[in-house]
Amino acid sequence: MVTGGLDVLLSNLSTRVRYADQTLYLSDRYPYRVELQDRPLVMVPLVSGAAASVFNLDEPDRAWLGYPVPGLERLGTGPVVTAEDSLSLLLGPIRAAILRALDRPNSMGGVADQLDAGPSTATYHCTQLASAGLVVRQRAGREVRIQRTPRGDALIDLLS
CATH class of the missing domain: 1.10.10.10 (Winged helix-like DNA-binding domain superfamily/Winged helix DNA-binding domain)
Known part of the structure; x- marks a missing residue:
């Protein structure tokens, strides 16, 4: 749970993630806009490459975002x-x-x-x-x- 620092957390996850003006921008071949509404955002650390990211914004009860573990090297x-x-x-x-x-x-x-x-x-x-x-x-x-x-x-x- 992050309070008052969401912009810092989300802006430093990955080079493929950007957060500005209460909007999360994720690199995707086919970009589209999704409203989270009351769904929680589940953060999933990935043990893979430094540029890895995976996300799913289509589930009705939650959205999740996979990000590379800092300091993996x-x-x-x-x-x-x-x-x-x-x-x-x-x-x-x-x-x-x-x-x-x-x-x-x-x-x-x-x-x-x-x-x-x-x-x-x-x-x-x-x-x-x-x-x-x-x-x-x-x-x-x-x-x-x-x-x-x-x-x-x-x-x-x-x-x-």
Whole structure:
């Protein structure tokens, strides 16, 4: 429940939400106007990208608005990145960052450090990249080294 600060709360939810003159503006492909009347507005935090938003204004007993959780990047899931380039759109921002970071071979721990992510996150995404033939992993004693393949290099050249 927010009293006296609704404008501050709603204006700082997301880049896709704007509140002015007692009107909530939501980015939508097909804009339309909805009166809340006596319906409550249910706020739903989303653990997804920083630009995410979801809303439903058509239910008769309530309206709800999903917004990105502030500070999501501090949860250890790596940096929250919006996909603004072709490689990120194709692979996802974390895998694109890994592929770009492998301009020279690195350890799995080094990749995790570069991404500011946990080792299991780096391992999972590197496994997916290896399955696609974009990187190879080799064990060297207790360390796993990873490097781009010629196919990974070609994809970087094509989409970056």
